[in-house]
Amino acid sequence: MNYQLNHLRELEAESIYVLREVAAQFEKPVLMFSGGKDSILMVHLAMKAFHPAKIPFTLLHVDTGHNFDETIAYRDNLVAKLGAKLVVGSVQEAIDSGMVREEKGFNASRNGLQTAVLLNELEKGKYDAAMGGARRDEEKARAKERFFSHRDEFGQWDPKNQRPELWNIFNGKKQFGEHFRIFPISNWTELDVWQYLAMEEVELPSLYFAHKRKVFKRDGTLLADSPVIQKRPTEEVFETMVRCRTIGDITCTGVWESDADNLEKIIQEVSTTRMTERGGRTDDKRSETSMEDRKKKGYF
Amino acid sequence: MKGQAVSDSKNQLMDNIDQSTELLRFTTAGSVDDGKSTLIGRLLYDSKSIFEDQYEAIKATSERRGEEGVNLALLTDGLKAEREQGITIDVAYRYFATPKRKFIIADTPGHIEYTRNMVTGASTANVALILIDARNGIVEQTRRHAFISSLLQIPHLVVCINKMDLVDYSEDVYNSIKEEFSQFSSKLDVKDVHFIPISALMGDNVVDRSDKTPWYDGTTLMYYLENVHIGSDHNFIDCRFPVQHVIRPYKDEFHDYRGYAGRIAGGIFKKGDEVMILPSGFTTKIAKIETYDGEIAEAYPPMSVTMLLEDDLDLSRGGMIVRENNVPDIEQDIEAMICWFSDKPLTPRGKYGILHTSQDARCIVKEIRYKLNINTLHRDEEDESINMNDIARVVLRTTKPLFTDAYRKNRITGSFVLVDEATNNTVGAGMII
Numbered sequence: 001m002n003y004q005l006n007h008l009r010e011l012e013a014e015s016i017y018v019l020r021e022v023a024a025q026f027e028k029p030v031l032m033f034s035g036g037k038d039s040i041l042m043v044h045l046a047m048k049a050f051h052p053a054k055i056p057f058t059l060l061h062v063d064t065g066h067n068f069d070e071t072i073a074y075r076d077n078l079v080a081k082l083g084a085k086l087v088v089g090s091v092q093e094a095i096d097s098g099m100v101r102e103e104k105g106f107n108a109s110r111n112g113l114q115t116a117v118l119l120n121e122l123e124k125g126k127y128d129a130a131m132g133g134a135r136r137d138e139e140k141a142r143a144k145e146r147f148f149s150h151r152d153e154f155g156q157w158d159p160k161n162q163r164p165e166l167w168n169i170f171n172g173k174k175q176f177g178e179h180f181r182i183f184p185i186s187n188w189t190e191l192d193v194w195q196y197l198a199m200e201e202v203e204l205p206s207l208y209f210a211h212k213r214k215v216f217k218r219d220g221t222l223l224a225d226s227p228v229i230q231k232r233p234t235e236e237v238f239e240t241m242v243r244c245r246t247i248g249d250i251t252c253t254g255v256w257e258s259d260a261d262n263l264e265k266i267i268q269e270v271s272t273t274r275m276t277e278r279g280g281r282t283d284d285k286r287s288e289t290s291m292e293d294r295k296k297k298g299y300f
Numbered sequence: 301m302k303g304q305a306v307s308d309s310k311n312q313l314m315d316n317i318d319q320s321t322e323l324l325r326f327t328t329a330g331s332v333d334d335g336k337s338t339l340i341g342r343l344l345y346d347s348k349s350i351f352e353d354q355y356e357a358i359k360a361t362s363e364r365r366g367e368e369g370v371n372l373a374l375l376t377d378g379l380k381a382e383r384e385q386g387i388t389i390d391v392a393y394r395y396f397a398t399p400k401r402k403f404i405i406a407d408t409p410g411h412i413e414y415t416r417n418m419v420t421g422a423s424t425a426n427v428a429l430i431l432i433d434a435r436n437g438i439v440e441q442t443r444r445h446a447f448i449s450s451l452l453q454i455p456h457l458v459v460c461i462n463k464m465d466l467v468d469y470s471e472d473v474y475n476s477i478k479e480e481f482s483q484f485s486s487k488l489d490v491k492d493v494h495f496i497p498i499s500a501l502m503g504d505n506v507v508d509r510s511d512k513t514p515w516y517d518g519t520t521l522m523y524y525l526e527n528v529h530i531g532s533d534h535n536f537i538d539c540r541f542p543v544q545h546v547i548r549p550y551k552d553e554f555h556d557y558r559g560y561a562g563r564i565a566g567g568i569f570k571k572g573d574e575v576m577i578l579p580s581g582f583t584t585k586i587a588k589i590e591t592y593d594g595e596i597a598e599a600y601p602p603m604s605v606t607m608l609l610e611d612d613l614d615l616s617r618g619g620m621i622v623r624e625n626n627v628p629d630i631e632q633d634i635e636a637m638i639c640w641f642s643d644k645p646l647t648p649r650g651k652y653g654i655l656h657t658s659q660d661a662r663c664i665v666k667e668i669r670y671k672l673n674i675n676t677l678h679r680d681e682e683d684e685s686i687n688m689n690d691i692a693r694v695v696l697r698t699t700k701p702l703f704t705d706a707y708r709k710n711r712i713t714g715s716f717v718l719v720d721e722a723t724n725n726t727v728g729a730g731m732i733i
Contacts, residue, residue, distance in 0.1 A: 003600045004531050007323040007402040016604040017563045020545045024617055048592035052557065053549040136393045143392045162390065163726045164416055164641050166423040167715045169655050173724035187404060189395045
């Protein structure tokens, strides 16, 4: 008998351990659900961690209102299947009520507005821990993130003053009003996620698979044609086979030309691709440190 | 639209995912001058873990700075705050994979003021990678890295003698550094040490064998990382199962279900095993070991499972399932080496929170036995001022018994952290003796 877990099972065991720590250490944790593959993975791991009981977390979706239709359909279906509670924080409502102001122009994005809505929802729901599907391999500011990331009463991240995290001991102690951001899948890479989702036969939104879509090109990135994106007269719409590598707000999530229409082809593509998955995210491209700056303010 | 079914090509697909790919965690310690960033950049680049957009970005930066060639060290460039100060503040985690293994690098800064980061990075590592500049030989920092690796019981140590290109790939230089390091490390508790002459900048012996070191008949660094035996790094002897969480479904079909959820910290548990539960000391049998995917016959580290017991006993978070004839130390007086993390010094006779496995207790620092100079290994029994990055041997008294093993025997049940009760910050890490 060989007592050795393969890398996917070891990552799974680690994430389940973290999810159980969250359930044990916090009173009202919430799981951030965006409809993307990383949050789908988190939900799947949570289901495994607490089986046969239900997931002991509320799901929270910060909805920019600029979604791919497929995302919402998938979300509602999953929530019904799990019997979980879903809370939706709406960026549209925040704009309508004057809490935040919408950006204008060609590259307008509601990405930055999500932070205010997220912090508002956390406060309203009195959640003391919010779990996100961020991974350390995604982006350089995330490479230094902890599993348990302490936030002050303003939701701010202080990269210079993080709690050291040793062995598998997670310190979730906090003052009243403070909360934690928790990243159970910190150690997974994009390829790990795909391999695992394939191994576990997890149902995924159709957006991840190659499909025909009307797109246009901006700054070298393909964007889906949508009524919520203002196009320049020179930006021509054409139809081609594409798929999403990340799923976020439709206005800033690039799509990739691809003919990978099943998991095997996706894994093949991911393992040979020469571009990072966030390479298509225009929100990251605003400056070299845009992720770090957003994180300090309370973004995921 | 409905999600896509996946099962059709599943079998073929799973053949492509090698089921035996292991996960290896290693820590690198060193300063910028040692070529650590260059080495990591080289490993990522040569294993094709660098993406085109990343490569283009560092190429542009290298050109802008007027550097010759592409500076691979820029790949590990971190936060704005760090770039402004030209230093690494914190542990950064990096990932790459080869067909054989998946690697997690805990990249830690090497300066003395960052001992706490090295300790953090070392706590989960299978392998420590120590870099030595061939021109300078063993310096204070090398000794510090080696000592921390032994203190944290990293099972394997690989010493990379770097910048061999700058000493004409001299075998004599390599041998004398190797000799000096071996003499020093014989005083430490390290089990498995390897030496490799490399040039991270030129790529010699990193991924590809160098033709410039014909006198060296060992392996390349990558070959070592891919093949070092890590199967015995966990403790498979002493059964330890700290209970993390009790699963109670409150559903009709699971009326009396009580599942003890946790991660195996040591030993191999089997269905039907006679076990003892702590703190009560009652004995019972394992009725079932479950995961979401069904019942399993045995469980071993580092698996996360749920155990069901034959008898209904009082057991909850903080408790532990062990074997009757092999119990951990049940102790309120804990003797340990600690590393201090806080800019507020340790208070002798001070009270702190202590987190150990799934236990949460309080403790008082009863005694400071000595402070250790990590460069000379000198023990100072008079000095009781324990400041940030200091290492000391202490005696603690806890409010309730902890179920511990010596850290040498088990890195999970032998470790704890100390928490400041006013700020809730993690202020110290301890290894039980």
